Amino acid sequence: MESERETMEFSQKLVQLRRREGLSQEQLADRLGVTRQSVSKWEGGAAMPDVGKLISLSELFGVSVDYLVKDYLEEPAREPEMDETQARRLEEKVDDLTRYVRGTVYAYDSKARILGIPLVSVRIGFSRHQRLSREHVARGIIAIGNAAVGVVAIGLISVGLISLGFLAVGMLALGAVAFGAAACGVAAMGIFALGVSAVGVYAGGVAAMGSEVAVGVAATGKIAVGQEASGTHVLLWGSGLTAGEVEAFLRTHCPDLWGPLLRILTVLGAHIH
Structure with a gap:
């Protein structure tokens, strides 16, 4: 009878692979072009990355997509890991340093949705030495952020039916620079x-x-x-x-x-x- 093989879920594999490479959640998120919250959800088992991100992970860590998604495959050979406490402390120090050097963006999307769009979406913060990406744009019925797109949009750059911001575009636009049907x-x-x-x-x-x-x-x-x-x-x-x-x-x-x-x-x- 064939011996039972040890199983390991995707979330556990991702934690081990990330730590093997000496990356914090925020650094991994930056390489993949997603938010730190997304990586945290993957590692917590609350969500799975899409196919494109799975391929990016396999290339980054030098493993197959099969290894990532199939629980029964054995983990490839790797360097000995630090214990849990040491790894956590190192991640915290790296995250603190990364936030200082690059800045932090707070992200929130409400669970309540209308036609698949979050009722409230928030992206607030700053990001040094990094271009604005889709992950940094608030998109919702009510959108608040550095850059915001929504029915009601509030931000430095805002686009919406009603928009308020430094640069505002909308039916009703209020801003330092405003473009709209009614602009102030x-x-x-x-x-x-x-x-x-x-x-x-x-x-x-x-x-x-x-x-x-x-x-x-x-x-x-x-x-x-x-x-x-x-x-x-x-x-x-x-x-x-x-x-x-x-x-x-x-x-x-x-x-x-x-x-x-x-x-x-x-x-x-x-x-x-």
């Missing part, structure tokens, strides 16, 4: 743009350029209101304008202007300094 920022471009420098169909700001209406200190548009204004129909601020004067001017030359937009441009036009 230091530099804004959109159908309706409001900012220090604003370009749009309807634009308001210090320097405003609108194909239809522009309101600002310096305004250029078909209909323009400002201290320095140029266009087909112009209302100069002069020594001052009342809200009633601005509203009457806009209603006369742009009678179909949307009510809320009319009120915003009226208030802006009456307070140009």
Whole structure:
């Protein structure tokens, strides 16, 4: 009768192979282009890598894919390992050093999903000497991170239906630099743009350029209101304008202007300094 062969699960093999190569979880994650949390889940038996990552692991450790995925195969010859305590301490020191040199990115995806997309996705942190990768981008219904993509996106770089960030792109975009149907920022471009420098169909700001209406200190548009204004129909601020004067001017030359937009441009036009 054939003797029973010793079994070893993938998670156990991965821990031993990684330690044999002297790698921390974070270093292995970096080589594979995944998060440290992904490696931790693999080693904890909570998840399995996809086929592409299995091939990368086999090439990195010099073992076959069969060895990785089949429990009954024996482990290849390797150097003697450190005991568990020594290995753990070494990993902690290497992780601390890696975080200091390269930075740390906190990653979280909620279990709740809509159409397979996490309800909340978070990727916050910094990564020195490393390019932004897909693993560092928050993607969810609500996305928060250095780079965020979602229905509601908040981040340094954000793309969404509603986006807030240093660089924001969306239907409603709020940011230092904003692009959207409605954009508000230091530099804004959109159908309706409001900012220090604003370009749009309807634009308001210090320097405003609108194909239809522009309101600002310096305004250029078909209909323009400002201290320095140029266009087909112009209302100069002069020594001052009342809200009633601005509203009457806009209603006369742009009678179909949307009510809320009319009120915003009226208030802006009456307070140009």
